[in-house]
Amino acid sequence: MQQSEIRQPARARQANSFLSPDSAQSASPCLPLCRPSTPPQTRRFASPRPVGRMQQSGIRQSSRAFQTRKSASRNACNLRLGPACPAPLGGFNKTEIKRFYFCNAPSIPYLAGNSGKPDRGTISTSHVRPAAACTTACHSRRTPQPATPFTVAAASSSAAPLAACTHSTGAASLMIKKLVPLLLLFAFAGLATAQDDAAGDASGGTGDIVMFVFDGDAPLAGARLIIDGQEVSETGDDGGLFTSLTSGRHKVVVQFKNEKIVDLDLLTAEGEQIQIIVNRREGQKAEVDIESTGAGPVLVQEGESADDAATKRGLLEGIIKAGAAGPVVGDARVTVLGLGRAVRTNENGVFQIELPPGNYSLKVSHADYDTQTIDNLRVIPGKAVTANITMSSEGIQLADYVVTADYIEGSIASELSLQRESTQVISVIGAEQISRTGDSDAAEALQRVSGLTLEQGKYVVVRGQPFRYTLTQFNGLPLPSPDPIIQAIPLDLFPDTILSNIQVQKSYSVDQPGNFGGGLIGLHTRSVPDEDFFELKVSTGGNSRSTLDEGLTYDGSEDDYLGDDAGDRALPSAIPGSEDALFNLSTAERQAIGRSFNDIVLFEEEDDLPPDVGFEAVGGKSFPTEHGTFGFVATGSYSHKFRNEKELERTFLSGTEPSIESNETRTDREVQISGLLGLSGKWDSHELISNTFFIRDSQDRAQFSTGFNIQSGASENQSYLLEFQKRELFLTQLIGEHEFEYANFDWRVQTANTDRDRPDRRTYSYDRAFGSSAPFTFSIAENYTRNFNVVEEDINSAAADLEIPLQRWINSETVELSLTGGFDIDDRERDSQTRRFTFRPQAGQVDLTLPNVEQIINDGTIDDDADLVVFREVSGGNDVYTADVSTEGLYLGMEGRYSEWLQVVGGLRRTNADYSVVTGNGINGGFDESFTLPALSITGYLSDSMQVRAAFGETVSYPRIVELAEALFFDPDTGEVFIGNADLEPTEITSYDLRWEWYPTALETVTAGIFYKDLTNTIEEQFIPVGGGNFRTTFTNGESGEIYGLEVGTRLGLDRLHKLGVPRDGIYEQLAKMYVQADIAITDSEVDLGSGFGAATNRKRPLTGQADRVYNLQLGYDGATHDLTLILNHVGERLDRGGAGGLPDIYQEPTTFIDLTYSLAIPDILPVIGDLPFIGEGQLKLKGRNLLNAEEEYRQGSDLQRLTLFGRTYSASLKWNFN
Known part of the structure; x- marks a missing residue:
């Protein structure tokens, strides 16, 4: 889990501007109590922070969130005592100094929660209203314990502000008078501590208490502090008091008149400094926050030996509720900080944990609530201590304070926070949501995002634009593609195990590469955790068409289970390095090389395909020093x-009867192995992060097809395919973040x-005359082919962002400006090589009716x-090509905010792309072009929870490498042949977005938006007639295109129905544990191909892959131990391929998928072994996919063109958490 800032209320924004001590007196009535030697910087991003945990690559967070995780904690808290600062206040050392700013109204310093890490604090800001009190406090603990920020139940001063906050002598005098009691209080505290330190042991072992008492929003005067039955002090007009007390156990009571506000059992250690904030609430239990400088052991009470105390354990128990009168919170994680012990609440919200005597801090976290940290809980030997805890799902924001809370990486709340605070139109899906929907990789997860669809199960179409218009980044840096032709990033390569979240940026900003049109997919990996953890998961499953059913296979390699080939499919070493060298050999030498090929091609039938198996391990650890x-x-x-999959495919050359039909049955064996290692180091105002990622994804296919071909001699055929392909990706990233004074x-x-690597792709076929009963004979026309393809791509990338806040120079409380600039460079080299070989039997020399190809083609027949x-x-010469691509970009941007209701972000990017491709035949292609790309985004804040965004941007989309060379290319995957076009121009895209957003709570949202994109020089397929009704594919620029649509989405808790009159008792009580999440995208587009597409049936048609509508619906139940999620995904009609020669376009029919996931929390995963403290709770998860048994259906006009059957998929997994 990671730290970040909860978004501050609108009233608090004006307090963010920092004024240096020198300018404060002349430009602002706010005077610093202590002058830091280095003023803190308010970090306002106008460029993305690619590795910040709230600020991940590709998506820049709004300055409305005040600061990022780093800036809020490091810059504001990294203070040194300046000459204006006296001795440490209140007995705290330098790392515990509070820093305050006061306006000309009474103000009580706000004591922030513990920071969670040494020398990293938590920022809190109060700004009541203009001309009222403002307070900024920063606190950094000195004790290195793995705590985290927690919300403080304290209220700000609501004393009436003065008529004006001026620089007049009278106003200044009055302000000083109001500060005198507070200054005396802290001066006295510092003097008392200094005396205690000097006295040492002679002091008799004392500690200090600083207390502030509030009544709602106002300081409470006259509250009495009673210790051990004796009244020792009383709060003054400022609600504060200070006292010392001896070490040991004390009964502490805070009483106002006859009302007992607080009754505490407090144990203090020698030299301990305790801060207590009490908020009295009429008719309710008072809120109390206690913070201590240290957590020592419980002191031995009189009459009890140290050995007795050490051997007795105490019981810490309590009930966790959602709000003072809300329901109990089940399945909340209660962690004892510093020990690594954790338990979960049961369905009644109750937790119990036995601990040795001592002083502890608890952290309570739940995905649906703000994390709470409770300090100074004393476990008493042999006794039970009760700690009842209240959690909030909306972020605790008292009066005008900004309250910090834990940022749970990948949680639904963090998704909405990222989406809300971004300056662009984005959609976010986090690890929690991915887990809920049961998606196993990034491609599956992205189909849950509004307006996104999948092609081929791995390529993402954003807002109806083909995936050539989609750009993918990995932690803010580009990725190479393993595909030999299309160069897109297959997102099925990235398992859910490594992901923290996926961010889809739909509008353009200049800090991003400008080579996308539909959207930018930002994959973000797990970060180093604040809490140590280790998890293991095992899984199994199956498919209704595959598991325990018959399947096809063949004798491959002994390393197939590792997704690798042991060399059995490798190109024989006797093969020369080029086709020419092989041609120059003698016939006998060539035939000898042919005999060196592995001759095992025999198909086998597997009676019972085994179930799926999977293993996962995830862990992390932090080392504070x-x-x-x-x-x-x-x-x-x-x-x-x-x-197993079955597919029917038809080819129509004329009329409504197919000329070619194929019924395919295939069995795929899929293996995936992945690993991620992330390292992080943080010190002072610097952070370094290293990410190393490896994945191997392999597919071993055996396929058998039957069908007919009326076009070529009216024959029936049987075709065989054996194929193994292995995709691997290895990358290393180094990322740095540095914060300086300016x-x-x-x-x-x-x-x-x-x-x-796709070694030894083997194909052969048998045929006979159409309608004949004669045996099938080996097809000499098709031959026996063996193809070898290797694609390798290397990419080296570098990028940097500089941000300069201009606040120190503009001296304005209503206008904030930041200047940003940066660059990025990507250099990639790509090599693709395909070697194709045939074995052709001589007619009449070999018995072609033999059913086994190994009987026809073997060492004996290759004479x-x-x-x-x-x-x-x-x-062919063009089966080999090399390519070099270099892209460079420079940008300059500005982010501005006016008051609390308007934010503007804009800038210009200058980008250059240099593409070069050379084929084996020496044919060159490419281009070298530059573009200037502007972007502008405006966000208006209608209220603290409602905002409107408008965005404009210009981007480009470059042709694929092989589309630029005028040469015939053979697609090694599909067998299709196409020709490039050296005259292709990049597509230029102009985009407009408008979106309204409402965030009623941290877990709820409603959005509605419209978009429009204008495309110039769209890159489209063109079909060239080659005779016999056949066409060859090439690529040409269309004249223009446009796409526009509407997107509406929501996520709401069903407990809102109670507000409409639905009762809260009985079965309706479960509504509080349910939510609904839904979105709809309606899209339309048109492309004008122009006059250069003579064979195209329709000159005007939709964009390829554009669905007319996309629906997503989730209905979820979050119980204490049971979670259930029902998911629906509907994709409307979409164009698959344009028709040619008068034939209709091919459309994919609408498809609806329904999935279901269920999870059960198991309190003790291994109870039979006994009490194993290092084994924590577990989780059982069941998933069902495609429960409707949906099919993929394609039609050309009214005729069925293709049909694919997948079957239903089921899985079960069991996860262990090791504490």
Whole structure:
């Protein structure tokens, strides 16, 4: 879990501006009590912070959140005592100094919660209203314990402000008079502490208490402090008091008149400094916050030996509720900080934990509520201590204070916070949401995002624009593609295990690369945790068409279970390095090389395909030191499964009857292995992060097809395919974040490599005359082909962002400005090589009716004279190509805010792209072009929970590498042949967005938006007639295109129905544990192909892949131990491929998928073994996918063109949490 700031209320924003001590007196009535030697910087991003936990790459957070996690904690808290500061206040050392700003009204310092890490504090800001009190406090603990920020139940002063906050002598005098009691209080506290320190042991062992008492929003005067039955002090007009007391156990009572406000059992250690804030609430239990400088052991009471105290354990118990009168909170995690012990509340919200005597801090966290940290809980030997805790789901914001809370990485609340605070139109899906929907990789998860659809199960279409218009980044840096042709990033490569969240930026900002049109997909990995953890998960499952059913297979390699080939499919070492070298050999030499090929091609039928299996391990640890905090996070996963699929495919050349039909049955064996290692070091105002990621994803396919081909001799055929492909990605990133006095500087570098190895793709077929009953014979026309393809791409990237807050120079309380600039450089090299070989039996020399191809083609028939079977290479010169791509970008931006209701972010980016491709035949292609890309985003804040965004941007989308060379290319995956076009121009896109957003709570949202995009020089497929009714594909720029749509989404708790009159008792009580999440996207588009598309049936048509509507619906139940989520995904009709030669366009029919997930929390995962403190709770999860058994159906006009059957999928997993 990670720290961040909860968004501050609108009234608090004006307090964010920092005024230096020198300018404060002349420009502001707010005077610093202590002058820091280095003024804190308010960090306002006008560029993305690619690694910040609230500020991850690709998505820049709004300055409305005041500061990022780093800036809020480091810059504001990294203070040194200046010459204006006296001795430490209240007995605290330098790292515990509070820093205050006061206006000309009574104000009580706000004591922030513990920071969670040494030398990193928690910022809190109070700004009641203009001309009223403002207070800024920053606190950094000296005790290095793994605590986290917690909300403080304290109220600000509501004393009436003066008529004006002026610089007049009278006003200043009055202000000083009002500060005198507070100054005397802290001076006295500092003097008392100094005397205690000097006295040492002679003091008799004393501690100090500083207390403030409030009545609602106002200081409470006359509240009496009673210790051990004796009244020792009384609060003054400012609500504060100070006293010393001897170490030991004390009965502490705070009483006002005849009302007992607080009754505490307090145990103090020698030299301990305790701060207590009490908020009296009429008719309710008072809120109390206690903070201590240290947590020592419980002192031995009189009459009890140390040994007795050490052997007796105490019981800490309590009930956790959601609000004072709300329901109990089940399945909340209660962690004892410093021990690593944790328990979870039961369905009644009750927790119990036995602990040795001592002083402890508890952290209580739940995905649906703000995290609470409770300090100074004393466990008494042999006794029970009760700590009842109240949690809030809306962020606790008392009066005008900004309250900090835990930022749970990947939680639903963090998703909405990222979306809300961004300056752009974005959608976010986090790890918790991915887990709830049961998605196993990034591609599956993204189909839950409004307006997004999948193609081929791995490529993302954003807002109806083909995936060529989608850009993918990994922690803010670009990725290489393993695909030999289309160069898109297959998102099924990224398992859910490594992901913290996925952010989809739909509008453009200049701090991002401008080479996308639909959207930017930002994948963000897990970060180093604040709490140590380790999890193991095992899973199994199956598919209704696959598991324990018959399937196809063949004898592959002994390393197939590892997703690798042991060399059995490798290109024989005797093969020369080029086709020409092989051609120059003698016939006998060539035939000898043909015999060196592995000759095992026999299909086998597997009677019972085994179930799916999977293993995952995730862990992380932090190491606080005196020099900073260092840590790591690591993940590892393995999955193995078999899948059967059936597909019917038809090709129409004329009329309504198919000319070619194929019924395919295939079995895929899929293996995936991945690992992530993240390292982090944080010290002072600096942070370094290293990410190393590896994944291997392999697919081993055996496919059998039957069908007919009326076009080529009216034949029936049987076709066979054996294919293994392995995709690997390895990358290393180093990221730095640095904060200086006048600027903030971030940088990131990456080296990444991907390769796709598809060795020995084997195809052959048998045929006979159409309608004949004769046996099938080996097809000489099709031959026996064996293809080898290797694609490798390397990319080296670097980027940097500089941000300069201008607040110190503009001296304005209503206008805030930040200047940003940066650059990014990407250099990639790509090599693709395909070698194609055929084995052709000589007619009449071999019995072609033999059913096994190994009987026809073997070492005996591949003779030296080539009389029986001829071996040859048929590779083309363009089956080999190399490419170099270099993109560079510079940007300059500005972010401005006016008062509390308007924010403007804009700038310009200058980008250059240099593409170069050279084929094996020496044919060159490419371009070198530059573009200037503007962007502007305006956010208006209608209220503290409601806002409107408007965005404008211009971007480009470049052609794919192989589309630029005028050469024939063979697609090694599909077998299709296409030709490039050296005259292709990049597509230029102009985008407009308008979106309204409402966030009623931290877990709820309602959004509605419209968008419009204008495209110039769209890149489209063109079909060139080659005779016989056949066409060859090339690529040409269309004239223009446009796409527009509406997106509406919501996530609301069903407990809102209670406000409409639904009762809260009986079955309706469960509504408080339920939510509904839904979105709808309605999109339309049109592309004008122009006059250059003579064979196209329709000159005007929709964009390829654009669905007319996309619906998502989730209905969830969050119980104490049971979670249930029902998910629906509906994708409307979408264009698959444009028609040619008068044939209709091909459309994919609407599809609806329904999934269901259920999880059960298990309190003690291994109760049979006994009390194992290092094994915590577990989770059982059940998932069902495609419960409606939906199919993918494509139609060309009214005729069925393609149909794919997948079946239903089920899985079960069990996870252990090791504490």
